[in-house]
Amino acid sequence: MHHAFALIDCNNFYVSCERVFNPKLLGRPVVVLSNNDGCIISRSDEAKALGIKMGAPLFQAREAVAAGGVAVFSSNYALYGDMSARVMETLHEFTPEVEVYSIDEAFLDLSGCREADLSELGRRIRAQVYQWTGIPVSVGIAETKTLAKVAARVAKSSCKARGVVNLVASPHLEQALERVAIQDVWGIGPNYARLLRTHGVTNALELRAVDDRWMRRRTSVTGQRIVLELRGTSCLPLELCPPSQRSLTVSRSFGRPVETLAEVREAVACYTTRAAEKLRRRQLAANVLVVFLMTNRFRDAPQYAASTVVRLPAATAYTPELIGHALAGVEQIYRAGYEFKKAGVTLIELVPEAPVQSAMFDRLDRERAQRLMQTVDEINRRMGSQTLRFAATGLKQTWQTRLEHRSPRFTTCWEELLRPQKPPAKT
DNA sequence: TCTGGGGTCCTAGGACCC
DNA sequence: TCTGGGGTCCTAGGACCC
Numbered sequence: 457m458h459h460a461f462a463l464i465d466c467n468n469f470y471v472s473c474e475r476v477f478n479p480k481l482l483g484r485p486v487v488v489l490s491n492n493d494g495c496i497i498s499r500s501d502e503a504k505a506l507g508i509k510m511g512a513p514l515f516q517a518r519e520a521v522a523a524g525g526v527a528v529f530s531s532n533y534a535l536y537g538d539m540s541a542r543v544m545e546t547l548h549e550f551t552p553e554v555e556v557y558s559i560d561e562a563f564l565d566l567s568g569c570r571e572a573d574l575s576e577l578g579r580r581i582r583a584q585v586y587q588w589t590g591i592p593v594s595v596g597i598a599e600t601k602t603l604a605k606v607a608a609r610v611a612k613s614s615c616k617a618r619g620v621v622n623l624v625a626s627p628h629l630e631q632a633l634e635r636v637a638i639q640d641v642w643g644i645g646p647n648y649a650r651l652l653r654t655h656g657v658t659n660a661l662e663l664r665a666v667d668d669r670w671m672r673r674r675t676s677v678t679g680q681r682i683v684l685e686l687r688g689t690s691c692l693p694l695e696l697c698p699p700s701q702r703s704l705t706v707s708r709s710f711g712r713p714v715e716t717l718a719e720v721r722e723a724v725a726c727y728t729t730r731a732a733e734k735l736r737r738r739q740l741a742a743n744v745l746v747v748f749l750m751t752n753r754f755r756d757a758p759q760y761a762a763s764t765v766v767r768l769p770a771a772t773a774y775t776p777e778l779i780g781h782a783l784a785g786v787e788q789i790y791r792a793g794y795e796f797k798k799a800g801v802t803l804i805e806l807v808p809e810a811p812v813q814s815a816m817f818d819r820l821d822r823e824r825a826q827r828l829m830q831t832v833d834e835i836n837r838r839m840g841s842q843t844l845r846f847a848a849t850g851l852k853q854t855w856q857t858r859l860e861h862r863s864p865r866f867t868t869c870w871e872e873l874l875r876p877q878k879p880p881a882k883t
Numbered sequence: 884t885c886t887g888g889g890g891t892c893c894t895a896g897g898a899c900c901c
Numbered sequence: 902t903c904t905g906g907g908g909t910c911c912t913a914g915g916a917c918c919c
Contacts, residue, residue, distance in 0.1 A: 490886090490887035491887045493885085494885075494886055494887055495886060495887060513885070513886040514885070558919045559919075561919075642918085643918080676916085678892070679916095702891075703891090706888090706889090708888080798887095858885095
């Protein structure tokens with residue numbers, strides 16, 4: 457019995473989200489920026505046509521942006537996360553076998569579907585998601601996940617495909633493989649692409665013919681699997697319940713260079729607070745905390761980067777305790793005389809939060825701490841995040857990340873709901 | 884002046900143990 | 902001239918993903 461996987465991939469996802477709530481953006485070039493308004497991370501087709509590159513820093517694309525009349529947005533993850541959930545919910549209408557692979561992609565296992573019905577099912581999924589969420593998607597269907605990725609890529613680039621490509625038992629399989637450049641194959645990054653090109657392998661069709669033992673030697677099992685998957689041997693199963701999370705990071709670039717220990721402490725306290733919130737929302741606790749701090753690698757100035765690992769006395773998700781350890785870490789790695797650009801906190805060795813296991817000489821009443829955090833989280837959920845804050849996070853936070861072009865949080869914030877436009881005043 | 888953030892997996896090599 | 906072998910655990914670094 458053959459597998460059939462579908463990859464559902466949202467087109468230009470962040471831009472599409474902005475357009476749902478602002479239809480005037482349809483047909484116009486639009487880009488969405490990374491945190492700190494630094495790089496371009498989502499582009500409409502019109503923006504791509506202007507030659508604006510993925511990942512380009514905004515300041516380098518300024519000219520094209522101005523000349524093309526490009527609409528620019530800061531990223532609005534509250535909005536995108538919520539839209540993503542709506543898309544995924546829609547997909548569950550078709551099958552419970554949904555692997556949410558990223559914010560804008562999901563794999564579906566369609567092995568139960570009759571081969572003759574696969575293409576039609578793909579078209580129905582695409583139409584339903586568009587009708588219910590306003591998000592356009594591409595659908596790729598094939599016998600392995602890697603081939604489904606190939607199919608979705610072809611679906612995106614071909615007008616004729618109308619958003620759906622089915623490669624199961626398709627006479628066009630080789631044609632499709634040939635159209636996908638080596639660096640666009642799932643799992644082939646810049647380094648492997650360079651290696652393969654020096655051996656004359658330039659597209660997915662040629663990669664399929666590569667000796668898989670050679671591939672194994674040069675690129676480990678991950679590369680070998682790609683070759684096998686391209687040949688139709690499924691090596692990557694659908695992950696219905698992904699293994700529990702192993703690490704959790706909160707880090708940000710500063711809105712401006714930061715030099716003083718006081719400001720670094722504030723920022724790290726802030727990031728630690730966010731990390732602890734994430735931990736609790738996922739019902740986890742951490743055993744180890746890593747703090748890191750670095751200068752701007754793009755600047756011609758003295759460089760310094762450091763990190764330190766703090767093993768916690770017991771697994772915890774208690775904000776004040778985590779802040780305390782994080783700040784002790786900051787004291788260790790901070791050096792005066794540098795312009796810092798970024799800091800962050802990573803939590804590892806995550807374990808399920810309850811029941812609380814106390815160390816022998818634990819001075820903290822962990823049950824009380826947990827109740828306190830529940831109360832704080834509830835208040836912040838109801839009254840808006842940062843209603844209750846920890847003093848260590850500072851008041852003015854002048855180092856904060858820039859977000860100058862953010863759209864309203866249309867779907868997750870009462871104050872920012874979409875309102876009907878006032879009709880223009882009659883004159 | 885302006886260059887994101889958050890993840891995972893694999894391997895090699897050293898430390899350590901019997 | 903001659904220097905075990907094999908297992909486990911940990912870490913750092915590299916590669917990739919969106």
